[in-house]
Amino acid sequence: MKLRKLLLTNNACYKAGKTITPKGIMVHSTGASNPWLKRYVGPDDxxxxxxxxxxxxxxxxxxxxxxxxxAFIGKLADGSIATYQTLPWNHRGWHAGGAANNTHIGFEICEDGLTDASYFSAVYKEAVELCVHLCKLYGFSEKDIICHSEGYKRGIASNHADVMHWFPKHGKSMDTFRADVKKLLNAENKTVELVNKKYYRVQIGAYSDKANAEAQLAKAKKAGFTDAFIKYD
Incomplete structure (x- = not known):
C-alpha cells in the first residue's frame, strides 16, 4: 500500500471536529468515471x-x-495507484448518509469506466491492504468490513449501490474482499509471530580439528537436525 496523508482541512466536516470510536470500515466507490485522485484530493502536493x-x-x-x-484510493499524476488519508481515522465522516457515520471509517475507491481489469485489480489490492492496516490499528477483523450497499440493507446508510455494481464485473464481491483481507491479516500476523519467536541454540561441541567438526555436523544432520551448522571462531 502506498499511503499518504493530505487532510481536507477546509471541508466543513473536518472543521466540525467531531470524533468517533471506530467500530468498522465502510467501503465506497465514487460513482463517477474519473480514476484520478486529484479530482477529490487537493491541493496538488x-x-x-x-x-x-x-x-x-x-x-x-x-x-x-x-x-x-x-481516505481515497485512485491514480496519481504518474498513473500509479495510491491511498490518501483525508480525515483523521477517528474523525466523524460524512460518507454513509446514516448512522454508520458514527461508527465506521469510510473510504472511496475512485471509479473508472468499470471495465478496466488492470485498474480494478490494482485498486482492489490497495483497498484490501488499507483495510488490513485499519484492522491492525483498531483490532478489527474482516467481519467488521461492509460496503455502502450492505450498510443500506442494515439500515445504517443511504440507498447507494456501491460497491456491488462494480466488484461483480471483475469476479469479486464483498465476501471475496473480506476473505482476501482475512488472508492477508493472517499472513502478516504469522510473519510477526515468526519474527518475535524466541529460539534456543544448543552447541554440540568445540573442535580444534576441522575434520572432526565436519564429522559431528554430518551426524547431527543425519539425526534430523537439518539446521545444524559450523561456526568458526
Missing part, C-alpha cells in the same frame, strides 16, 4: 497533479454537498 477545475473536496461544501471521507 506534487504527486497528485493539478485539478484544473479546482473542484476537489478540500473546500467547505464540495459541489454544495456535505460530504467527506477518511
Amino acid at each position: 506534487g504527486l497528485l497533479g493539478k485539478n484544473q477545475y479546482n473542484n476537489h473536496w478540500n473546500q467547505d461544501k464540495p459541489g454544495g454537498r456535505q460530504v467527506c471521507v477518511h
